[in-house]
Amino acid sequence: MSRPLAPGAPEVAADHPPAPATDLSPIAEAVTEQDAAAFVAVGDRFDDDVRYLSRFGGPDRAYAVVVTPDRAVLTAPALFDEQAEREFVRGAPDDGVAREVRTEKQGDPAGVRAAAVLDDLAATETVLTPASIPHDAALYLEDAGYELRSTTVVADARERKTEAELACLRRVQSVTCRGMARAEAVLAAAEPDGDELLFAGEPLTTERLRREVDAELARHGVRSAGNTVIGAGQTAADLHYTGVDHIAPGETVLLDISPRGPHGYYGDLTRTFTVDSDGGWERRAFVAVEQAHETALDHVEAGVTAGTVHEEAAAELTAHGFRIDSAEVGLTHGVGHGVGVSLHEGPSLRADTPLEAGNVVTIEPGVYDPEIGGVRIEDLVVVTENGSERLATYPIRFTPASPE
Incomplete structure (x- = not known):
């Protein structure tokens, strides 16, 4: 049974629009401009920066997104490999940044897994991170030899809606x-x-x-x-x-x-x-x-x-x-x-x-x-x-x- 509504209520489409894809090129460009190895964000599905970067609606367990000038890697948590592939890789826009999902060592902390990705991809030791990066992830990255530099590039990108x-x-x-x-x-x-x-x-x-x-x-x-x-x-x-x-x-x-x-x-x-x-x-x-x-x-x-x-x-x-x-x-x-x-x-x-x-x-x-x-x-x-x-x-x- 329909509920009575006050006049002026808009009509609502039956279905929600498709999930938006995030253009990662501003983050990749910031890495290049600041002569850094990569940008790293760590969090779970309740972290808005990480959710925006990955479009991955995973669990309340931390995972990492690593963005270099031409590549972005999501370290998928255990049992979420297929969802990560579907939402992060297959839904990606044509922004010049290739996506991949890594599933190795899923029992390790997200910061450790992010450092492992950097070891494979990094050319320098400077890493850009949001100021909100979890303390333990920051320590893991620093212990791996990376120098962290705070950036607002994600917050800035989020202000301009597509x-x-x-x-x-x-x-x-x-x-x-x-x-x-x-x-x-x-x-x-x-x-x-x-x-x-x-x-x-x-x-x-x-x-x-x-x-x-x-x-x-x-x-x-x-x-x-x-x-x-x-x-x-x-x-x-x-x-x-x-x-x-x-x-x-x-x-x-x-x-x-x-x-x-x-x-x-x-x-x-x-x-x-x-x-x-x-x-x-x-x-x-x-x-x-x-x-x-x-x-x-x-x-x-x-x-x-x-x-x-x-x-x-x-x-x-x-x-x-x-x-x-x-x-x-x-x-x-x-x-x-x-x-x-x-x-x-x-x-x-x-x-x-x-x-x-x-x-x-x-x-x-x-x-x-x-x-x-x-x-x-x-x-x-x-x-x-x-x-x-x-x-x-x-x-x-x-x-x-x-x-x-």
Whole structure:
């Protein structure tokens, strides 16, 4: 049986797009430019850099990716040889970097196996690594005679999304909108009863609303990843509230939904609703945040300094009488951040660097008062040469709408 959804929920394709392939040429070029032997990353499927480099959804046991100017090697963990071959080698793009999977000595630590690959392929003793390389792997590489040099080349490459990555982000964001639509439909159907809202005859809580959202996400093959944040009243001022709170008439209900799709890419969408409002702080805050959201979107385009977007949104909130850069009251966070295989990655919209076409960022101004509540509006956009494009659209409404 289909679930009622609020108007504005996008249609969602039956299947997810194919897994994107990673162009390793920027990493190979960095190795050449810095006169290094190779780039080495070590981690498991929960390490976003390693997952991005390999596209290998292996186990929670560490493995290594070694990239030289013309070759990339994945040291597959035991029992995952075929999957590593399929995802790392057969799915590789034509980027000039040959892929191979090595399966020898699978009982050895990943750092030891990475050093063995370097012994076969390396021409120098300098190795580039991300700053997050596990300590034990770094020690194994150093014990093998390699000098480690930290690099941000993977983080930099991840900031510029390809069309295949954008397809994954659009898909998960469209499902995120469906989750929001389900929550809005529940709120619209809720009936005031004294200081409570009743849904289907029972008191409506943030946990019950979260279950409705997560079930809708699951119907479309997307998992919440524990990132369905819902607060009401005072808990709406908590940026990461995942507890249980009763929802009362007239207070803000803030829903921040950030699920992860099957290829590892995140959606991110926030809306704030109020049921049976009589205006006051909630309405004034909503109007201010909505205007700050529009102002921020107007300033997003390639070449604009990222921090400018934050400053313009903050100025709009100040003009409406709200504090900015406060620890607890007003705007307490940056107006946006990058999203990809990590929920929070570059670029930050507080950075003193220009935005680039292909950056995917959130636009999420908000204001909060721990004694009253919180209001935030957030969309996920891709930066273009002449502005930005929402990866999926969802209406902005103060009062939740009933299904059509």
